[in-house]
Amino acid sequence: MLFEDLKRLVNGTQLPLHEVVLSYEMLENGEDPQTLKNDLSKLLKIMLEISDKIYGKKFQTLTGLTGENGFLLSKVDDGLLGEFIHCAVVTAISMSENNASMGRIVACPTAGSCGVIPGIFYALKKIKKLDFETLLNGFIVAGGIGEIIAAKATISGAVSGCQAEIGTATAMAAAGLTYCMNGNIEMVESAASISLKSLMGLVCDPVGGFVEVPCVKRNGTAVGVAVVASQMALAGIESVIPFDEVVDAMKKVGKSLPESLKETALGGVASTPTARKILKDIIENLG
Amino acid sequence: MSILDVVGPVMIGPSSSHTLGAIRIGRFVNRLLGEKPDSVVFYLCGSFSKTYKGHGTDRALLGGVLGMADDDENIKKSIEIASSTGLAFRFSAFENEEVHPNTVRIECQKNGILHDVWGASIGGGAINIFRVNGVECSLNGKAPVIFVVNRDVPGALSKILNKLEINVANLYLKRLNRLKLTAAAIIELDDAPSKKTLEELKKLDVVLELYYIPKIF
Ligand code: SF4
Numbered sequence: 001m002l003f004e005d006l007k008r009l010v011n012g013t014q015l016p017l018h019e020v021v022l023s024y025e026m027l028e029n030g031e032d033p034q035t036l037k038n039d040l041s042k043l044l045k046i047m048l049e050i051s052d053k054i055y056g057k058k059f060q061t062l063t064g065l066t067g068e069n070g071f072l073l074s075k076v077d078d079g080l081l082g083e084f085i086h087c088a089v090v091t092a093i094s095m096s097e098n099n100a101s102m103g104r105i106v107a108c109p110t111a112g113s114c115g116v117i118p119g120i121f122y123a124l125k126k127i128k129k130l131d132f133e134t135l136l137n138g139f140i141v142a143g144g145i146g147e148i149i150a151a152k153a154t155i156s157g158a159v160s161g162c163q164a165e166i167g168t169a170t171a172m173a174a175a176g177l178t179y180c181m182n183g184n185i186e187m188v189e190s191a192a193s194i195s196l197k198s199l200m201g202l203v204c205d206p207v208g209g210f211v212e213v214p215c216v217k218r219n220g221t222a223v224g225v226a227v228v229a230s231q232m233a234l235a236g237i238e239s240v241i242p243f244d245e246v247v248d249a250m251k252k253v254g255k256s257l258p259e260s261l262k263e264t265a266l267g268g269v270a271s272t273p274t275a276r277k278i279l280k281d282i283i284e285n286l287g
Numbered sequence: 288m289s290i291l292d293v294v295g296p297v298m299i300g301p302s303s304s305h306t307l308g309a310i311r312i313g314r315f316v317n318r319l320l321g322e323k324p325d326s327v328v329f330y331l332c333g334s335f336s337k338t339y340k341g342h343g344t345d346r347a348l349l350g351g352v353l354g355m356a357d358d359d360e361n362i363k364k365s366i367e368i369a370s371s372t373g374l375a376f377r378f379s380a381f382e383n384e385e386v387h388p389n390t391v392r393i394e395c396q397k398n399g400i401l402h403d404v405w406g407a408s409i410g411g412g413a414i415n416i417f418r419v420n421g422v423e424c425s426l427n428g429k430a431p432v433i434f435v436v437n438r439d440v441p442g443a444l445s446k447i448l449n450k451l452e453i454n455v456a457n458l459y460l461k462r463l464n465r466l467k468l469t470a471a472a473i474i475e476l477d478d479a480p481s482k483k484t485l486e487e488l489k490k491l492d493v494v495l496e497l498y499y500i501p502k503i504f
Contacts, residue, residue, distance in 0.1 A: 001288075021290070029289055036290065043295050062301065063341050099300030102343045102363040109293040110411075111302050139294075146293030155293060156410065168293075209334070210341045211301040286340040 001028065001148050003189055003243040010185050017185050018137040021144035037140070044121065044132075044139045047106045051091050051122040054098045061100035063208070063282050066216040070094030073220075084127045085227050089220045092119030096216040109146050109155040109168050112211045115219030116169035117142060120177050120226055134180055142176030145192050145243075152244070153251035157204035158263040160254025166215075166222045167199035167250065173226040174233075183234050193239035193246045194229035200246075201253050203261035205268025208279040214269055296412065297358040299350075304389055305335075305342035308408025310362065311428050311503050313351020315416055316393050316404050318500045319434065323353050324395035324402075326375035333388030335408075336380035345378055348391060352376075357412075357504060387415070414503075424459040424473045428503035431479045435488070436463065436496040439470040443493035450488050453478045469495060 001024055009020045022033040056074030059067040070093040077086050092115035099105045105114045121139065124130045149155060149168045157165045174191040183191065199222070207213040233239075239246070260267030269275055298307045317323060329348050331339055339345050343362075349369050350362035361368060369376055381392065387407035394403050405418035416426040419434055426432055437443045439462055448455065457475040479501060489497050 025290060031289060039291060040294060043297065046297055062343050102299055102301065102306070102346060104297065104358050104360050105300050106295055106297050107303060107412075108295070111298065111300050111307075114300070140290070143290035143294045147288060147290050150293050151288045158410070172293075208341060209338055282341055283338070 001144065001151055003148055006144065007185055007189070016137070017144075017179060017188065018140040021140050024144075037136070040140055040143060041136050043106055044136055047108070047118045048122060048125060048135075050098070050104060050106070051095065051118045054094045054103065055122070056090050057094055057098075059094075059097040059101040059103070061097060061212060062102065063100075063210050063212055065207070065210070065212045065278065065282075066100055067097050069216060069220070070097055081224075084123050085224060087127050088119040088123035088223045088227065091122040092116055092223045093216060093220040095119070096219040100210075100212045100216060109150065109172070110157070110165050112157060112206075112215050113165040113169035113219065113222075115216075116166065116222045116226065117173045117176070119219070119223040120173040124177065124180050128180075130180055138176035138180035141179040141188060142172040145175040146172045148243070149196075149247050149250075152247045153254065160251065161202060161257045161262050162204040162218065163196070163199050163202040163250055164254060165204070166218050167196050167202055169219075170195040170199055170222045170226045170229075173223070174229045177226060177230040178233055181230070181234055183230070186238065187233040189243045190237065190239040191226075191230045191233035193241060193243045194232060194237075195226055196243075196246050196250055197239070197241070198225050198229065200250055201257075203257060203268045204263045205261060205270040206263065206265055207270050207275040208282060209263070209265040209270075213275075298412065299347070299358055299360070299362045301343060303412040304408045304410050305339075305344045306347040306362075307357060307412035308389065308410075308414050309344045309347035309391070310351040310355065310357055311412065311414045312391055312393070312404075312406035312408060312416065313348040314354060314503050315406060315414075315426075315428060315500065316352050316395060316402070317354040318503065319402060319404065319419070319498055320395070320397045321498075322397070323372070323374055324397045327352055327393060327395040328377045328379060330379050330381040330392040330394070332381055332383050332386055332390040332392070335389050335391055339378070348393070349376060352393070352395070386417075419473060420471060421463065422459050422461040422471050422473050425457075426473070426475060430456055431476045431502050432500040433474040433476065433480070433488070434471070434498040434500065435474065435494055436469055436471050438493045438495065439463075439468040440493065443470070444472065446491055446493055447472070447488060448474075450484060450491065451476070451480065452484060453480055
């Protein structure tokens with residue numbers, strides 16, 4: 001699937017983007033649009049239910065390096081973020097900490113990046129009070145963006161770095177958010193493009209290989225990127241580079257990243273003196 | 288490629304290769320036995336062996352062996368649950384340069400019968416079961432499988448295959464013991480066989496042992 005194809009279909013059929021995404025799936029792999037819609041509806045429901053349960057909670061994570069960050073943020077709001085982003089970031093961090101404590105999550109697109117999209121959709125529900133149908137339509141559009149990236153490039157940090165995981169999650173979230181806010185297809189494209197461009201080159205450098213540092217907080221800050229990109233696009237700011245080309249560029253950047261920056265825990269913050277010391281302590285403590 | 292490849296599955300964290308894949312390999316063993324074993328040893332290789340606790344791989348494997356689903360919140364407590372149900376378990380490391388780095392060898396016992404399953408978590412929750420009780424294979428857990436120990440006599444295999452009303456996707460064979468004239472076959476199927484078919488297979492004179500493993504996910 002290319003974004004160009006979606007654009008052509010939307011302009012040709014005058015159907016809304018989420019319906020075009022569903023019909024495209026049917027053309028590509030024979031998936032019944034209604035069944036797919038039901039499956040996605042179930043996943044979104046579960047995602048929102050879990051978000052409700054974990055929001056601002058404390059967690060005992062596997063390594064203990066994270067676990068109370070969502071809780072801390074939930075207690076403080078100096079007005080720097082605004083209600084919407086505050087809610088979204090608390091959700092994203094809590095979801096990530098829930099993941100790191102062997103909680104139940106919806107991989108979206110991966111487990112390591114599972115906080116970003118629930119962050120945005122939970123805030124749309126809680127703060128913007130959008131109905132489920134609108135959220136689902138946005139979720140379908142987000143899924144379409146993810147699929148374009150997965151098909152053209154990859155969503156694996158081990159293959160292309162964190163730009164492919166958190167970067168993809170952010171582009172998906174921004175696209176879904178823009179669509180839920182009644183953005184047109186050009187705005188959706190710009191929001192996704194601006195997000196992915198902002199996180200291009202982001203390396204995968206989990207300390208000790210554990211999905212906690214920097215992953216948990218990265219889920220939080222990525223939400224900020226998604227909201228800013230979306231608001232920019234909704235204001236009419238256009239991405240100069242079309243989404244399909246941004247994805248190609250991301251793939252190329254992924255290829256040129258050294259192995260040390262692709263989940264091997266040999267580079268980035270994973271190779272800092274503090275990270276090495278922490279890792280030694282963790283391995284000793286866990287026995 | 289489908290949207291469902293990027294959204295979902297619902298799973299237990301923290302990572303698809305260290306937990307989801309591990310749960311599924313463990314559950315393969317549970318389905319092979321039809322229940323939890325009496326005792327089990329997990330031999331972890333490569334990256335699995337060094338940091339398995341920090342990834343929760345131990346709890347994931349054990350949860351799988353106990354038969355838990357991909358998103359069962361009890362997986363977090365599987366060590367405690369295993370202990371309370373009297374399942375004896377142990378984790379150990381082993382070196383093997385030839386296999387996938389995320390490989391586990393699961394040796395278990397049920398009613399005095401030993402089973403030995405090798406599997407790798409190959410990314411994104413996908414698995415490759417590549418040895419079952421000495422028979423080399425390549426199973427992804429998405430298809431039903433029959434494991435049969437049969438008499439190694441002419442015509443035995445065709446007798447077995449003739450009973451199957453379902454298309455065979457893959458077949459893996461191995462002679463087990465020349466003196467006792469036994470052989471084993473792993474039959475990967477396109478669809479689940481009926482109860483009746485399985486009963487009839489068990490009754491065949493050439494069939495010594497038969498295990499049915501429904502699809503894992
Ligand atoms: S740093 Fe690596 S492990 Fe962590 S979220 Fe990013 S891609 Fe996933």
